[in-house]
Amino acid sequence: MKYSPTACLLALISLCSLCTAQTAPTTHADLPYPHDTGKVENDGKRDDVISSFTVSVPGCKWLRLFFSDVDLPAGTELRVTSWKDGQVQTLDALTAAQWHNSTCYLNGDRVQVDLYAQVGAAPARLVLSEVDAGLAAPSFSICGPTDDRVISTDARVARLLPVGCTGFLIDDCSGCMLTAGHCTDSDLPLNVAQFNVPPSNADGSLNHPPPQDQYTVDDLSVQSSGLAPAGEDWAVFGCFSNTVTGLRPIRAQGAGFTLAAAMPPLEAVRVTGFGTDLGNLNQVQQTDWGHLADISGTSLGYRVDTQGGNSGSPVAHEWPKGSPLDLLGIHTDGGCTPTVGLNWGTQVTHPALQNALGNPLGVCALNWNCGGVPIIPFCSPAYVNSTGAPVFLSGSLTSGSLHMDASGGPSGEFGYFLVSASHFTGAPVSDGLLCLGTPIGRYNANAGTNMNSVGQFGSGGIFQNLAGTSTSGSGFDVPSNLPTPPGGTITTGSSWHFQLWYRDGAGISNFSDGLEVQF
Structure with a gap:
């Protein structure tokens, strides 16, 4: 199906006006776009594309x-390629499910959809139903006589779509x-986090980073206040590994914000996020610095410029200007005028937020970076098993001793557990993905x-040790000596890679995701 060159213009004319909260949903049209490949398979002699079609919405x-x-x-x-910049997203059954049977955002008005199959693979099928087509941003008025925000490049801060909010990484264990x-309590979902966002177009319409900088949110990880007043408004969430790099955001971006243990004196704060603006600056990362005026209760009040789309931005203590940043809160509400009033956020010391951080869910429960000692997941998440979910590994290091x-x-x-000196992207074995390099112990x-x-595995899905080699009764206390192969011992400064192999019914086996541990 092709839409006429006026399709986007007509959609923009009919689009209802955006809300005035500090969210900024994507300006787009939902267009029906039916296309069914039918059941197709590779009956040739080499791996190849078995179905290909173009999706086009001119303008x-x-x-x-x-x-x-x-x-x-x-x-x-499934491989989807932008005609405009050549960026490609590749999805298999697992990652397509994580992305809710959708793709990431791809720039331009045409994309190529290719269905690729190895020789002998079972028949595949795609049924396309709808496209979101990006439109030029509508105009809006800026609150106040001047807008002091400037372009910034904080690697920890992400644009959240399609809800139109900001999110940011923290240096918790995961x-x-x-x-x-309120960014999780919208008619539009919170399901994509984008880092390293490029400038928008001159008309304010959004450009998107390549697929290696876009992550899908793990719905099971979300804990949230929902729609709540300033001082009570917060959410925590995690993202699955990237479909291109296999990395989680914290590993790719390098760092997260350190949460303040207490509120400082009324000095100054910095707010960084993806607020609305004119032209190329619309919903790209900008930052402003100003006076911290109120820390009463669990709220923060400050004279710092924000706009719609800044909801969820980090509010960081910065005094004097340019000093290291400790995270004080989450920006949630606008309220300033050119002469009076404040913008508002929720303190990170809020008891309910602290309780959620102490009791993480989903991918946020994977404690792989505690105590300053890297324990880094790979091949995560693993292939699902008969429960409909994958097996996750978690690990902790105490005085150099590893428990998994x-x-x-x-x-x-x-x-039982496996060990190797290396890992790679993985090879299918039975119903699982083996990601350890040879030799494997x-x-x-x-x-x-x-x-x-x-x-x-017990009734709750927890792996219970039967060999007496776990002080807790579950998992495994990894000794310093290694099985043969590879033989030898684990030494300080070395890195080892672990997976769990397990049965999943008669004649069927599977694997957990992996952990890379730097001792």
Whole structure:
């Protein structure tokens, strides 16, 4: 299907006006775009594209595709390429499900959709139902005689779409993110976080970063106040690994904000986010610095410029100007005028927010970076098992000793841990993805008494140790000596890579995601 060159113009004329809150939803049209590839397969002699079609909405600024059905058996994948800049997103069955059967945002008014299959793969099918087509941004009025925001490049701060908010990384154990609670309580969902955002077009329509800078939100990780007044408005969430790099945001961006333990004197703060603006500056990262005027209760009040789209921005203590930033709060509400009033946020010391951070969910529960000692996931999430979910590993290092746990497994099934000096993107083995390089060591009964990690998943999906090699009763206390192969011992300064192998029914096995541990 092709839309006429006036499609985007007509959609913009009919678009209802945006809300005046501090969110800034994407300016776009939802267009029906039915296309069904039918069941197609590769009956040739080499791996190849088995179906290809172009999605075109002339005159629009960007496209995002939504599928009503995505059937991608093992050995098949979906590749979507922007005609404008050549950026590509590749999805398999797992990552397509994580992206809710949609794509990331791709620049331009045409994208190519390719269905790729290995020789012998089962038939695949795509049913495209709708596209979101980006429009030029409508005009708006700026509050106050001057706008003092300036372009910034803080790697920790992301644009959240399609809700039109800001989010940012924090240095908790899992490198998760904070935003405003009302950003999760909108008619438009919070499901994509974009880092390293490029300038917008001259008419204010958005440009998008390449797929390696876009992440889909893990719905199970979201904890939120929902729609709440200033001082009570907060949310915490995490993102799945990137479909291109395999990295989580904290690993790709390098750092998160450090949360303040208490509020400082009334000095100055910096607010950085993706507020609305004119032309090329619309919903790109900008920052402003100004007076901290109120820290009463669980609220923050400050004279710092913000606009719609700044909801969820970090409010960081910065005194004197240019000093290191401690995170004080989450920006949530506008309220200043040219002469009086304040903009408002919620303090990070809020008890409910602290409770959520102390009891993380979803990917935020993967404690891989505590204590300053890197424990880094790879091949995460793993392939799903018969429970419909993958098995996740978590680890902790105490005085150089590693303990690992596994969760999400099928009740009653047995398994044991594996170790290698390296890892790679992975190869399918049975129903799982093995990501360890050779040689691979097996912590099983043949490895020796203290290297036997054999266990069984309990009714709650937690891996219970059956070999007496876990002080907690679950998981495995990893000894310093290594099974053969690879043999030898774990030494200070070395890095080792771990996965769990487990049964999942008669003749079927699977693997957890992996942990890279730097001792």
